[in-house]
Amino acid sequence: MTAYHRLPATLLSGLAASTGGRGASRALAEAQLSKHLLLIANLLRRWSGPAADRDRIVHALEAARAAASAEAARVLGSPLVGAWVAIVSRAVAQGRAERDDVAHLGAVAAVTCAAARVDTEMTVPVRDGAVALPGVGRLAVGEARHARVTSAGGTLTVDAGRGPVTVTGAADDGWQPVRTLVAGSGTVRAKLALDDVDPYRHGYHAPPAPRLSAAEFAHWQELFTEAWHLLTERVPYRAAEIAAGLRALVPLQGDGRSARSATIRHVFGVFGLTRPATAADFAVTLVHEYQHAKLSALLDLVQLSDPADERRYFAPWRTDARPLAGLLQGVYAFAGVADTWRALRGVPGVTDAAEQEFANARLQVAQSLATLEGSGALTPVGARFAAHLRHFTDALLAEPVPTAVARRAEQRQRQLHERWRAANAT
Template sequence: MLKVHSRCDLACDHCYVYEHADQSWRGKPVTMAVETMAQVAARIGEHARSQGLERVHAVLHGGEPLLCGPERLSALIRALESGLPGDCELDLHIHTNGVLLDRRFCELFRAHGVKVGISLDGDRAANDRHRRYRDGRSSFDKVARAIELLRTGYPDLYSGLLCTIDVRNDPIAVYDALVSHDPPAIDLLLPHATWDDPPFRAGETDYADWLAAIFDKWLADGRPVPVRTFDSIISTSQGGPALTESLGLEPSDLLVVETDGTFEQADSIKIAFDGAPETGTDVFRHSIDQVAEHEGVAARRRGRDGVSATCRACPVLESCGGGLFAHRYRTGSGFDNPSVFCADLKELIEHVQRRISVPRHIVPHAALRSIAAGQGTVEALTILQRGQRSIRRALITAVRDQVGPSPEWDLLRRVEPAIVDDVFGHPYNRVWAVGRLRHPDRRDDGRLAALACVAAARAGMSATLRVPVRDGAVFLPTVGRYEVPDASETTVEIRSGEVTVERATAVRRVRFLDVGGHRLLVEDQDPLRDRHRRPAAGRLTDEQAGHWQAMFDAAWDLIATRCPEYVPTLTVALSTVVPVEGEPMGSSVRDAFGSVAVALPPDPETLCLLLLRETQRMKLGGVLDMLQLFDDRTSTVSADTERLLSDSYARLAVTDFRRRRPGGQTITEAATDVDVILASGSLTRLGREFVEEMRGTLDAWSA
């Protein structure tokens, strides 16, 4: 943030520069010298080269930057552009109150690709509450005229509107007024306040209530414009990155250069105390790398470790991040406090999460780290299972909404929800639901009716359903296949938990493998099991089933002997094995969590490796279903990157197993791939933590 002018033509009474504790603006040059800007550019270029940056974001700010005038502003922009490396892109913005904006400025900004953000607090009544000239005149008409100029004449420069919240204003009137200007984005900013100088409020959650009213209308309107506060909460609630400095745990990368060339921390800290943002550094004597080591600057890049103990124990920390750093200040404890808006932020985040139906399955940081480090704890794997249960329930409910009322749903509604969830838990039910939602015109395969029959039987109920016959049979998941030749439909009766299929000529019950006290379903009949890289094998003979039991016994014993800590997590994660044809191999698919496909190898050790590897892939898929490890805002995210992470994570278990055998070995390929992923620039903060934890495990093994 480059402070090109230190004075302002308005006298907004909520301004953090002129109306709060720090008054250092009085001793600053009115305008930044061109020579100072050239030195700023040199420092940015130096930093871009040392850090390998391909892009730099810069904001021309004030005071009011347009007070520089077009000629001076043009000279400052040219000085900034000329000092940057040729391979470093400059993303240049200007933040203005808009009252001086005219075509001269707009033509200048178009020539240099400068995006323009304007401050507006809503309709005339809301804006005039604070944003007036020193003599009390309204600034609204001039600001509205500037926005219209951008919207109609220079839409390529229009970047959005910034609104400072006042809960005395009507939230819907403010929202409607902002949206009426067709902004590309809206920022709704909490007024600056600290525990020493708290914000105006009549109730504990005034600001949450005010924002929630706008959120509900914004959501009902179909989210017509990005609103950074709301979009950030939605993103972080789903495991993605924070989209604003005031929320989330993303490390802050904001540095301020004042008109005299001094480096300062984020200028919002001016509200804390006089001199609060000072670093004692400047562009003439210090590099940006040196400034980054300053305690105040570094404190805002520590993520979870940089917030108070109260915040670290809060369930919405990932979305809140402790709030804006400046809002945490209290005399005596400094910034080691929750935000003065703590109650508002928690209430707002929980409101947004309820409205967008974010699954209430929080993945604690310790649980995620345990999964990233290798096998994961039982508690962590149980959390993934709960997440999968929610996903399956949501998908099957979506199928219900698609097909409408039916006898199957009527029957399922009578069954205890826990039993329904258990029946829905068969891995290939998600495959079925996804297929039905993608192809709603596909004929009914009877799966839903089959699930209703199984649920009623487990509940010990009595019921009768007509069920479609497909390929000469009715398949009841986890029960078996009933042969019903020469029929398109049949009747299934459930009496006190017993199932009878009318006209069935044979029943092939499902088989199980009992290994180490854990029961695995052998899925060799489900019509939906054929989703792997090899064709699904047919029904196992009794002799083949005996061989599978012996091989799995030996493999399970070997895992228990060599890597015993993997057994509990395998027991939680793995429920189903699908026999496939061909040479020895293992496979897992994202939509069938809990299941792995196996072409049986000749020896137990190879089977161990297949089971461990595919269970790892399955666990990573469960993580990716709940959390966003990849930053989809970057151009580097691809299926190949995700595949590389899946391969690397699978190798963790393979490496662990192999290194523990006599004369054990370490696979250096795993470490190499992890380094490639870390260097890709495609990870969110959470994703980087995950991969760094993987790297830490490999480093520990190497040591």
């Protein structure tokens, strides 16, 4: 019998009210693990390489899951494994997959076995002169086409014809580990990979940044520590769900003009961003993009809007006309943004900016949510979702703000609508 993931009504209503908590984050992550496993199984069924390699991978994954299911699940459910399997599955379906991309599954299997302390040996491809081990790091090996990756007693070694190299946690000759941002303590401790080496970390509206210098990484860590303190002090319920579901960040190349961030629809637990200017901006970006991630993962489980609806709508955060699903994404993300700016109004040095950003964001959410509610294109579940979100939004609107701040928000909204109408005039 096939088992389907179903969110309990309480978790669904919690997510609809813009938060959801640790339980919802864990439930969404479990569903994503199942999706990854289904996609990996499909790749194995359509495997075009040597049958012995396929059989070795199947045996290794089964042994790892049997020996240490939680440790194996953490690797197989990781976001950059999800990014790889989504990219490759689309390529396979379109008949344009490259063999080395599919063969990356050998590296996934080796890392999974190491996490589960299962011994195995895999043949993996060399890309751009390096072997990539998902979630672990990248080793420069030169011009070899393939390498052997061995898991023994939980330790990984790589041999590309020049003798085995043991993978360690510290940077070494040719070895670039995935570094980790850490902040907080106890139940609100955050631990996020800052992955600047994985070959499948692309797909955002800006290219991924190359390897960060030690000084640049230290700057990220400093900002993250400050941002996490703001979240745990001001919006601890958001810090808790982010800690439970977000696992990695991908630094992006900036354009020199403004900060950028984005979440990929089919990949949960990671998003890309340029380094934020301030800790407050970092805190809001964490909430903003995790809102997108939660909703995208939820849409793998339930249908909230009618996919046949082809109309386009005004979204006050963009000048292009948006489909209903895109409008829903924006409403949900900016509900979290408004809530976070509301909480940051009392932070010294941030108060005035937070007050205006709160007023702007809540007005954007309220007007766009009204568009959703009046569209007639929400499913029954989507209508219930919108009703919970309306209750949350009304609470935001009930917060008093200075009259001048409210007027500036209203004027800004009118100007945005005028620009949108001009850009979309027929």
